[in-house]
Amino acid sequence: MIEFKMPSLGADMDEGTLVEWQVAPGDAVRRGQVVAVVDTAKAAVEIECWQEGRVFELLIQPGAKVPVGTPIATLLEAGESPETAPRRPVTAAAPQPATPKAAAAAPAAAPAASGPSSRPRISPAARRRAAELGLDPATLSGTGPQGSVTLADVEAAAAAKPAAQPATAPERHAAMRQAIAAAMSRSKREIPHYYLSETVPLGAALAWLSAHNAELPPEQRLLPGVLLLKAVALALHEYPQLNGFWQDGAFQPGPGIHLGVAVALRQGGLIAPALHDVAAKPLPQLMAELGDLVQRARSYSLRSSELGDATLTVTQLGDQGVDGVFGVIYPAQVALVGVGRIAERPWVEDGKLAVMATAQFSLAADHRASDGHYGARFLAEIRRLLQTPDSL
Amino acid sequence: MDNAQLRDEVFAALQGIAPEVEPDTLRGDRPLRDEVDLDSMDWLRFLAALHHRLGVNIPEADYQQLTTLDALLAYLDQHLAE
Numbered sequence: 001m002i003e004f005k006m007p008s009l010g011a012d013m014d015e016g017t018l019v020e021w022q023v024a025p026g027d028a029v030r031r032g033q034v035v036a037v038v039d040t041a042k043a044a045v046e047i048e049c050w051q052e053g054r055v056f057e058l059l060i061q062p063g064a065k066v067p068v069g070t071p072i073a074t075l076l077e078a079g080e081s082p083e084t085a086p087r088r089p090v091t092a093a094a095p096q097p098a099t100p101k102a103a104a105a106a107p108a109a110a111p112a113a114s115g116p117s118s119r120p121r122i123s124p125a126a127r128r129r130a131a132e133l134g135l136d137p138a139t140l141s142g143t144g145p146q147g148s149v150t151l152a153d154v155e156a157a158a159a160a161k162p163a164a165q166p167a168t169a170p171e172r173h174a175a176m177r178q179a180i181a182a183a184m185s186r187s188k189r190e191i192p193h194y195y196l197s198e199t200v201p202l203g204a205a206l207a208w209l210s211a212h213n214a215e216l217p218p219e220q221r222l223l224p225g226v227l228l229l230k231a232v233a234l235a236l237h238e239y240p241q242l243n244g245f246w247q248d249g250a251f252q253p254g255p256g257i258h259l260g261v262a263v264a265l266r267q268g269g270l271i272a273p274a275l276h277d278v279a280a281k282p283l284p285q286l287m288a289e290l291g292d293l294v295q296r297a298r299s300y301s302l303r304s305s306e307l308g309d310a311t312l313t314v315t316q317l318g319d320q321g322v323d324g325v326f327g328v329i330y331p332a333q334v335a336l337v338g339v340g341r342i343a344e345r346p347w348v349e350d351g352k353l354a355v356m357a358t359a360q361f362s363l364a365a366d367h368r369a370s371d372g373h374y375g376a377r378f379l380a381e382i383r384r385l386l387q388t389p390d391s392l
Numbered sequence: 393m394d395n396a397q398l399r400d401e402v403f404a405a406l407q408g409i410a411p412e413v414e415p416d417t418l419r420g421d422r423p424l425r426d427e428v429d430l431d432s433m434d435w436l437r438f439l440a441a442l443h444h445r446l447g448v449n450i451p452e453a454d455y456q457q458l459t460t461l462d463a464l465l466a467y468l469d470q471h472l473a474e
Contacts, residue, residue: 218437219443
């Protein structure tokens with residue numbers, strides 16, 4: 001039996017509200033499949049399941065708000081059958097609906113007692129309709145023969161279901177401010193930051209980009225930001241102590257190079273969803289994924305793996321015209337890279353004054369996990385990579 | 393396509409990216425990216441939407457001519473006529 005729990009979608013999340021189930025009892029679940037939508041302070045998030053199995057029971061209903069780590073569904077592993085698996089009580093949505101309690105599957109005293117009798121009697125049409133509506137048949141009261149659940153019962157339950165609406169914009173804005181406040185306060189309270197910066201010449205990178213984009217329609221063009229992300233990811237490959245988390249008093253390396261990309265929302269606020277495996281992906285793919293990620297972040301429609309997985313965050317504030325940015329590390333990550341505006345500036349090379357496009361790269365890093373010397377070499381590696389854009 | 397139709401297409405493309413924009417409040421002689429707070433990703437999506445709606449493919453080399461809404465409308469009008 002697999003317990004599927006309310007995932008943590010970042011250091012600033014304590015609890016989540018179930019908006020809807022996208023699976024029903026009996027459904028097979030593939031690794032990485034979206035099984036539910038959960039509303040957090042920051043977004044309505046599609047929750048992925050990373051284990052294979054068959055949905056046995058849904059333990060909470062839409063509208064229920066539960067702490068991170070609470071089991072919200074159970075899955076049967078290969079070889080398990082509904083007849084042998086123990087059942088668990090269902091947490092109803094708050095406020096407690098009056099009707100479903102009689103029909104909610106009772107916790108079994110012993111696995112043996114939870115045989116077929118506890119399976120809800122439900123017509124196939126009603127089961128299909130319940131699945132469409134995201135209702136768990138086990139929570140429905142039946143008015144048919146022997147208390148079986150009919151199509152009419154499903155429709156009635158759907159009509160009576162307290163609507164689990166995603167938060168309104170002002171509510172979400174206020175909640176997001178609180179979430180940012182909590183995460184950033186924790187960061188400055190717990191993380192001994194050190195800061196470095198380096199001016200990186202970008203003439204070669206921008207010339208490569210212009211040539212690449214010249215013949216392409218806007219849909220296929222690359223932004224400079226994508227080259228910078230790729231360079232950061234490749235540099236992290238060489239400097240892995242900056243890629244990961246400080247947890248339980250020690251550095252834990254990240255499971256991959258997943259860059260959190262800080263996205264400013266049009267209504268105010270900020271979210272930094274993860275772009276996965278950046279070092280391994282070609283630039284056009286990264287560009288497409290970044291565009292998709294930014295768009296979904298702005299429409300509050302992200303996936304759980306995007307909110308929880310980032311191993312280092314990159315913030316590019318150059319579009320707003322600032323020369324540089326020294327960021328606050330997102331806990332429990334151990335570093336943040338900031339990039340300022342790309343602009344032509346005076347530049348000395350080979351003893352001559354020239355005009356060169358440059359950008360200031362900064363590193364804010366956790367001094368518990370790394371030292372300035374290491375951080376400086378990491379920034380130098382980013383700079384080196386950006387001088388040979390063909391290699392990105 | 394007359395000027396009013398062109399404006400409508402451009403505003404529709406813009407509102408797809410920045411839904412809060414009210415066309416009446418935009419000042420045509422000010423830098424568009426400041427008026428609407430478009431970052432480089434928004435700008436690229438805006439150009440892609442114009443390409444899709446109007447069939448005009450604005451190359452990167454022409455970006456610097458297109459800082460204001462008025463300049464953009466004139467540019468599109470000229471390229472649609474070609």
